[in-house]
Amino acid sequence: MATPLPEAHADRLARLLNNDQLVLFVGAGISHxxxxxxxxxxxxxxxxxxxxEVALTCGEKAQNYQHNILDLFDAISENxxxxxxxxxxxxxxxxxxxxxxxxxxxxxxxxxxxxxxxNYDDLLARALGESDPIDDEAKYEWLSREVARRPRxxxxxxxxRNLMTLTGNDYDRWAERNPIAYNNL
Numbered sequence: 001m002a003t004p005l006p007e008a009h010a011d012r013l014a015r016l017l018n019n020d021q022l023v024l025f026v027g028a029g030i031s032h033x034x035x036x037x038x039x040x041x042x043x044x045x046x047x048x049x050x051x052x053e054v055a056l057t058c059g060e061k062a063q064n065y066q067h068n069i070l071d072l073f074d075a076i077s078e079n080x081x082x083x084x085x086x087x088x089x090x091x092x093x094x095x096x097x098x099x100x101x102x103x104x105x106x107x108x109x110x111x112x113x114x115x116x117x118x119n120y121d122d123l124l125a126r127a128l129g130e131s132d133p134i135d136d137e138a139k140y141e142w143l144s145r146e147v148a149r150r151p152r153x154x155x156x157x158x159x160x161r162n163l164m165t166l167t168g169n170d171y172d173r174w175a176e177r178n179p180i181a182y183n184n185l
Contacts, residue, residue, distance in 0.1 A: 017110060018111075020113050022112060022113055023112065023113050023114045023116065024107065024112045024114075025116045026115060026116070026117040026119065027117070027119065028046050029046070030101070030103055030104060030107075030124070031119050031121050032045075032046055033101040033102075033103050034100060034121075034123050035099045035101055036097060037097050037098065037099065044095075044098060045093070047069055048069070050092055050093070051068075051069040051072055053088075053091075054072065054073070054076070054092055055076075058088050060075065070171060073085055073166055074169060077166075082167075089166065093120055093121055093160060098121075099123075099126075100124070100126055100127040104124060107124070107127065108128045112152060114152055114154060115153050115154070118157050120155070120158060120160050121159075122159065125153055128153050130153045132151065133153035133154065133155055133159070134151050134155065135158050135164075136158065136162055137178055137179075140180040164177075
């Protein structure tokens, strides 16, 4: 059983949320809960499953890389091409075949200052009604817009349209390649 949040802490979080000062960070667990159009029990893959699916598409074996997705993705990018890797990731994450879950819906109802995600899919964007979230360095200037026009969603690693952080090399050089994002974070 989970330990309840201390009341003082819950009150502080509620005040921050009410004052447009609370930021939410969302990872892959939320996408794993997406609702498939097929009605079957399909789920978007988590990290390890993504490695297995991409490896299969690219003719690799994830176990040859001890299931280390970054080593696998580096090898595919170097030995085949970045484009082949990106195509395999897009195939493994068919975002249009899924709808946002009830968790996405509940998150969208709260007045977060910003929502950060490392997910590539567009499920949070759809739930939040964000037609153009921040997904690259050039778009961070949008945070200076007036509140009504400012995006609430930031894709730290990009989106399926713009897979800017995918390989181990991308992660190693993230701060160097994304200085505005790094400073904002």
